[in-house]
Amino acid sequence: MGSEPTTGPVPGQIAGPIPGPIPGQITGQIRVSVDIGGTFTDLVVEQGAALRLFKSPTVPGDPVLGIMNALEMAADADGVPLAEFLGRTGSFVHATTRGLNAVLTGNTARTAFLTTEGHPDVLLLREGGRQRPFDFTVPFPEPYVPRSLTFEVRERIGSTGEVLRPLDLAALEHTCDRLAATGVEAVAVCLLWSTVNPEHELAVAQVLRRRLPDVPVTLSHALNPSLREYRRASSAAIDASLKPLMTEYVAGLTGRLRTAGLTGRILMVTSAGGVVDVLDAADKPILTINSGPSMAPVAGRAYATADLGARTVIVADAGGTTYDVTLVRRGEIPSTRTAWVGDEGTGHMTGLPSIDVKSVGAGGGSIAWVDPGGLLWVGPQSAGSVPGPACYGNGGTDATVTDAALVLGYLDPANFSSGSMTLDARAALDAVTERVARPLGLDPIAAADAVLRLTTEQMAHAIQEITLQQGVDPARAVLVGGGGAAGLNAVAVAARLGSRELVIPAVGAALAAAGALMSDLTAVYNTTVPAVTSSFEPARVNAALAGLRERCREFTAHVGAAEDDAIVTLFAEARYPQQIWELEVPLRVGAFVDGSDVTDFEADFHATHQQILGITDEGSPVEVVSWGARVRVPLRESGGVLTARLGPAAPPTTRRAYVRGTGMTDVPVRSLASIVPGELLPGPLLVESPFTTVVVADASTCELSGSGSLIVHPARDARRADTEVA
Structure with a gap:
């Protein structure tokens, strides 16, 4: 969330028929979330205890059309007209990269x-x-x-x-x-x-x-x-x-949804991992600039906690274009004020709180290519949704990660994306042969394996960079694999890192969209009142904190909730004198009553400084640059994760697929819905769900959690062998 939001739209900033927030808690039977990716638009529908996923190709020229197509699929699955489906929808949550792409392209x-x-x-x-x-x-x-x-x-x-x-x-x-x-x-x-x-x-x-x-x-x-x-x-x-772009986009989105029959609340995801009413998003569009990547950590943390009780979690979301990684420490999702649009240091800083996500150009649509020196590369270019991978049959000729996976037998060409697409295996083979195999002097199978292995290495490197720099051994963290392309490399990445456990949620193919349904209405406020603990002025500070709490109350009323529904957290941005950067320190109290409160705050700052930077100076006073407050209003009556058993329980089969060290061989295939809790499945194995396939190309073992997640225990030999190869 951004800092210091105003309490409503400024006259002249909102154009078009944009409905305001609907007061009160969400009471509709259906809750819907949508995440527009570079290749697919993901839709998650929560209806009572049932959870369903839908994917529709993203329409670059008209992203709202991709949303409407996905909603039509959901309505068809219910056997009702779209207007009836939307009429029973209590909330619609939307994550978008519209603003981000506009800044990156200069539009x-x-x-x-x-x-x-x-x-x-x-x-x-x-x-x-x-x-x-x-x-x-x-x-x-x-x-x-x-x-x-x-x-x-x-x-x-x-x-x-x-x-x-x-x-x-x-x-x-x-x-x-x-x-x-x-x-x-x-x-x-x-x-x-x-x-x-x-x-x-x-x-x-x-x-x-x-x-x-x-x-x-x-x-x-x-x-x-x-x-x-x-x-x-x-x-x-x-x-x-x-503002002009997002006002027009929001007006078009809300107008088309309302015309189609939606009467429920429309919310938009923010970069800070929360949601706001659509009117507030149009008023401050920078809040949504990194909304897509911010939701996967919310869902990933929830599943790792529910399934394994993990506190240190690596959330990796593999989409069609990028691989987004976040490190959760002590159960806290990291936030940063130094988020950049474009390359770090040379792009443009947003300067507002944002979930700390590292992205690399490695996804299902990433293009594999060989440079003039004979070196293989994967990404950062992506085939996107148009024309898409060669196997989509839309005119694409470049070899992508998805094409390589199809050549290796990991994907079922007749039942891709829940049967909504039929893949062209011959086009995938031709693309891998022409673009990779011949330039490298390899056979197509070896070339496809090289593409998957290089992609795995890029993903593992991204995780190592974000973990080792913070003194965290990735082997001691639980890895959560999300995104439509997660299953292709997740087990291999876990082996490369030496992970003991990998969690692939049942909703993992739409992890960001699922996270949007788990998020709360959130706002962050800041005020600049400098203070030093050696000469602390409690009256000034307490007045600032009281002002922040009042703004939180105003936000709570603005979103139509009762004051008791809000959860408020106060914090300080502090440093040692003459330091350049501040650290965020939560406050134990709502007001500083006596010297012991100041002493406790100093101790908390020293401890935070030690945890993050590895040193402390307990003899130094602490300088506070600004004070802040986060307010959170839950939207779900019951917290926790979204449980799911997706797709029909298809009977076990086999498929010719590649296993390193063996070659193409018959590999067992199980549908995720057919696995029962307590059943331990050894690899090699392919686990299929409606929108992703989990490739277990070694002796790792799999089991099902209570939430419907697939828990993978990478084999020791696989971890050792993968490390030796790397």
């Missing part, structure tokens, strides 16, 4: 940036830098808003909130003339020290809304009250640039 609104006179280069000077400092082939990044659309405002507020130079309203009127002449479509305002005194930003907004009533405005102090000027300016600029 955002023409945005102006207004800042204090004398400081026009805040977006140019920025934070970050090259990951490899001596690689001068990487150009210095362009600012998010060009200098030609950056305008200086004559005013100045000091660090303590005093007005050093009054706002020049006449000059601002002239600036509005220039904005109108340049045809700007959105405006971001970031004035110095507006986090301490927002008087001038509010006055600028009044003038802009009077002079440019149809142009949306984002104020930095309201969106992200951060002391760091670049991230505050960057977040405001990104948010403003997305």
Whole structure:
């Protein structure tokens, strides 16, 4: 969630018939969530104790059409018209990468940036830098808003909130003339020290809304009250640039859903792992910029906890385009304020809380290719949904991970994606032969195996990078495999890491969409009130904390919930004096009553510093930069995971498939729905569910958990052999 959200839409920012939030708890019989991926649009339907999954090809030119197609599939499965199905739907939760893709491709609104006179280069000077400092082939990044659309405002507020130079309203009127002449479509305002005194930003907004009533405005102090000027300016600029696009998208989405018969609540997923009402998402579109990847960790943690009681969990979501990894430590999903759109250091920082996810270009649609030097690569390019892998029969000729898996016999060409697609095995073989086997001088089977093994290595490397850097041995963590392509490599990745246990939820093929159904209405608020424990002023701090709790109460009322339904957590962003970065420390108390509360806070900071950075300085005071509050309103009456038994219990069969060290051989095939709790299945084995196939190409063993997850225990010999190969 973002910081300091306003309590409602700003006039002129919402266009089109966008219904507001429906008060009260969700009471419909059906709850639906949807996640738009690069290849498929995933739909999860929860109806009482039943849980169903649907996948429809993503329509890049009209993502809402892909959603409507998936809803039609769900209605057909119920044997009812779409209007009747939607009429019984109490909530519709949506995760989207619409805003993210717009920023990455530069297809955002023409945005102006207004800042204090004398400081026009805040977006140019920025934070970050090259990951490899001596690689001068990487150009210095362009600012998010060009200098030609950056305008200086004559005013100045000091660090303590005093007005050093009054706002020049006449000059601002002239600036509005220039904005109108340049045809700007959105405006971001970031004035110095507006986090301490927002008087001038509010006055600028009044003038802009009077002079440019149809142009949306984002104020930095309201969106992200951060002391760091670049991230505050960057977040405001990104948010403003997305408002026209996301307002139109949300209006189209809600309009088509309402026309089709939906009367329930429409929610959108945020980057911070929660949900907000669709109107609030349109008002602050930057909140949704990483909404897709943020949901898989929520579901992954829930299943690892329910199935194995795990506290250290690696959640890996393998989609058609990317492999997203998150490390859960001590049961807590990590959050970061340094999330980047684009490459770290050279992209654009969102500056708002976001689930910490590492992504690599390795998924089912990733393209395998051989460079002029004869080296095999997989990704980061993806075949996407159009044309898709060669085996989809839509004109694709590149060899993808899915094509390699089909050549190896891991997929049933006649029953792919719950039978909604028939794969072209010959096209897959031709693509692997032409694009990989011949350039490498290998037979097609060996080439396909090389593609899967390289993909496994890339996935394992992504996990090692995010775990070992934090001092966590991945072999001691539970691995959760999600995404439609998870089953192809999950067991091999677990073996490569030396994992003892792998969890593949029954809803794993749509892990992010399932996580959306487990999420709560959430908001995060911050306020800048500096404090030092050596000279602590409890009155100032307690007033700030009281203000944060009041804002949480306002949010709770805004979403139509009772005050007792909300769960509020207070925290501080603190550091040792002269440190550059802060650490987040939860507060034990709602107000500092006496010196012991301050002493307890110091002790908690020292412990957090030791856990994260490996050192502590208990003799030093602690400096607090800002205070914050998270408010969470649960949407489900019963918590816990979504249990599922998907698909018909098909009888056991066999299929010719590749087993390393043996070659193509008859491998047993079991449907996930046919496995009963307590049954221990040895590999080699293929476990099929409606939307994914779990490849156990070694002597690992599998069993079913109470929630319907497949629990895999990688064989010791497999772990050792895979490590030796690597």
